[in-house]
Amino acid sequence: MALPAIALFIAAIFFAVKKKNECWKWFAAGVAVQYITTLINTGKDELAGLISGTKADAVTALTGEQWTTCTVVIVLAGIIMLLCRYPRYEASQTLIASLLCVLGGLVIGYIVLLVIEPSGAFEAIQTILENFLTYSKPKSQMKYLGQTLVRTAPLLMCALSVLFAYKVGMFNIGAAGQYVAGACAALFFGLYFKAPWWVCVLAAMAAGAFLGVISGALKTFCNVNVVISGIMLNWITLYITNMVLSMDGVKNPMSPYTIQLRGVNPNGLLPQMDLHTLFGNEKSVTIAIPLAVIMAIVVWVVLNKTKFGYELKATGYNFHAAKYSGMKEKRNIILTMAISGALAGMGAALLYLTGIEEWETTISSVPGMDFNGIAVAFLGGLSPIGSILSAFFIQHITLGGSYVDTTYYCAQISSLISSLIIFLCAFVGFIRFAMQNRIRKRDEAMAMRKDMAAKGGSDT
């Protein structure tokens, strides 16, 4: 049904990337096919209604689900083509590359679903993309959009943590541990000391920063790779956290989870500032969301506008030159890891202090939040602002995956599809590189033609 349309959109994008002028035809054809197939699908009655009635009927003739898919694909394809008109801007290149990756992930995910069980494949992809939109009532939609956003905030913080370290030349895979440490500190302060929320946030940041400093110090003084120390510390931190959060007064004696913060220390919860009223009174919507966005902007400003960012990036790009110019290169590396750790730790606080979930003290694997953070950072083109969008997208499809119909597919399929898309996101850099190469080649060809024309002119 919608397949031919999607094929045409892909053709449109292909031509958009390859030749700028051809793409609109294919795009238009895709819209038309989508339109017509939908009409046919929805049955004769509506078709008859359309013929006799007004155009508005046609719009209502689309079923809700088809409408969403159709819109998503049209918007995606449209954005890509629009961006293709400005291939020279770095931001536009990154966006095109990111969107292509997302699209590629969806297509591969779709193929995987087709292989497993064709009949529900398209629906499943639709469900993943729709996430909270699968609910029909606007109020529930807003509620679950709220939940998605609540989980986006910590993901964004993890992405910021990863990209901040990356800009300074380090791959902070230890953000996972720093995130866990943040969760530990936030919950411990909130539950054990009944501390107010801001103390918990600061404690989480301090805990994350502390772990970061360990990695950073090991790197500068013993030349231990940050990745190695990071992975090791992830596990150490995880089990320490499980131990600390199993203490009396912190862990719920009846379950493996920590006590609900809402019950014992409402002050420990992040304030809502009435934001929850926007999202169907979803209680977990708090200032965490704007706070994360503000942090993204702060990170962008620090990296790009300040002397501090100038020093950090110089250190990351060329350690020796930083030393030569008298920067405190060792201090910079440790400081970077501290900040990166603080961001990850704060991310955990922004999740666990909303009361949306409790820490499971029997957990034996590091939460995936940080690893998704890596994908988010790359999908966002390593820009803090881009990460805001990509964090939302990744969280969107991750949660969307949980709505996939389990009568057709086993429960793991949701994670599989989301992870396929996340995996594809790693190719952003590659696609950008290919695009830049293409532009360079085209410029050369242009220069050649111009030169030939000039030569021809002078000959005559």
Added chain:
Amino acid sequence: MEQYAVEMLHITKRFPGIIANDDITLQLRKGEIHALLGENGAGKSTLMSVLFGLYTPDEGEICINGHPAKIKNPNDANALGIGMVHQHFKLVECFTVLDNIILGVEPVDKLTFLQKKQARDKIMEMSEKWGLHVNPDALISDITVGMQQRTEILKMLYRENDILIFDEPTAVLTPQEIDELMQIMKNLAAEGKSILFITHKLNEIMAVADRCSVLRKGKYIGTVDIKDTNKAELSRMMVGRDVKFAVDKAPAQPGEEILRVENMTVASRQHSNNAVKNVSFSVRRGEIVCIAGIDGNGQSELVFGITGLEPLAGGKLFLKGKNITRMPIRQRSISGMSHIPEDRHKHGLVLDYTLEDNMVLQRYFERQFTKKGFLRRGNIRQYAEKLIDQYDVRSGQGPVTAARSMSGGNQQKAIVAREIDKDPELLVAVQPTRGLDVGAIEYIHQQIVAQRDAGKAVLLVSLELDEVMNVSDRILVMYEGEIVGEFDPKQVTVEELGLYMAGAKRQTAAEETNDETVKE
């Protein structure tokens, strides 16, 4: 029999905004050493990249041994017997010499196990035959630049290449190593290998080449027989005007002491011995003191010690009478020390930064560039534009050009501009003209002399004897971490210096004082 090993006919290669090669013809005879001469940016490297398959030419054709050849990548070039020693060596730092030589053509037995013994024998034999002394088991990161280059040459010979391209091979070598290399090149040519020798050092061309082709600004100027020409003609062809080889300068008028080094000792990173041993000297206002010596005799460490990149193992440093022995690098810089580093890619520039960001690398924290922690982009841009203008730093997009994309000469000019414009009391310049063309060298020498005349103290470290003799007012020769002699350039010959540099002679303390008194 075909007369030419390589014929590149009417090669044209365009890049956006520039024609790198414009209708260039180059014919390399079998068994000859053919020099390719041109300034930085004249198109030599592009032409060689075309020959080596890194670029496809827009027009023109290439014939190898008389047959038209399509070279699409370096593997094709290799299959046609073309080998290249790149200016920046393509070696795996953490591999041994042996591993690097056999990399890509590893001898294996039936079970694909490496047969290193066999390779080692072959390499040792070649090494003996050509006088290319290497230690096959040493790591690349541990050996001298000269030995790295010999490894590169062995790499080509191991692959039995007949057409050898040397891209500025002498830029990093000591005078003795250069002589050795020249001899090796002659031997190779005598054995029937054809050699393309890219350089802008006229002395070397006069010494070894049979013929020389000259490029200027992407255009082919001409090919001359070396026996029918001279340095002046070649340089005129290359630069398009007459070039002065001697540096014009008035006699030095040394003032008060700016830098005093007392019994300085610096540990080595390579070996357990000290790299600099108990060295004492001083540099006065208005003079250029030159440290001469063969590469690896402690000059780098001496400079690292003075500039603060390495801690001192012993001794004291004074800048304008102030003890700076333990002063951090930033403080030294603020107190009036400028440093043009030996390795512009490693220390001098942040290659991924723009030109303007690199221009303020030593001063970004000053009031005019930073306010309350925020960079003042407008002022940085203005300052960078001023320097670019004043020091004629050329780049594709002005201040926002990525430093990485600039030519070596212009990168160096940017560093020189940055360091001189800081208005230092002491300028420490280490091989400031390394890898640069005649025009750029002339310019940088003028700048250094101008600094001296403006009353600055200059400490110049150079491996090139021409530079040492021409620019300096006082020469200190370093050998194995010690200063073995002090000379007045007007009263010493290059040969005499060579003996000191090689460790065959050294002045005793008495002689030194004697020498001083003679000068007075």
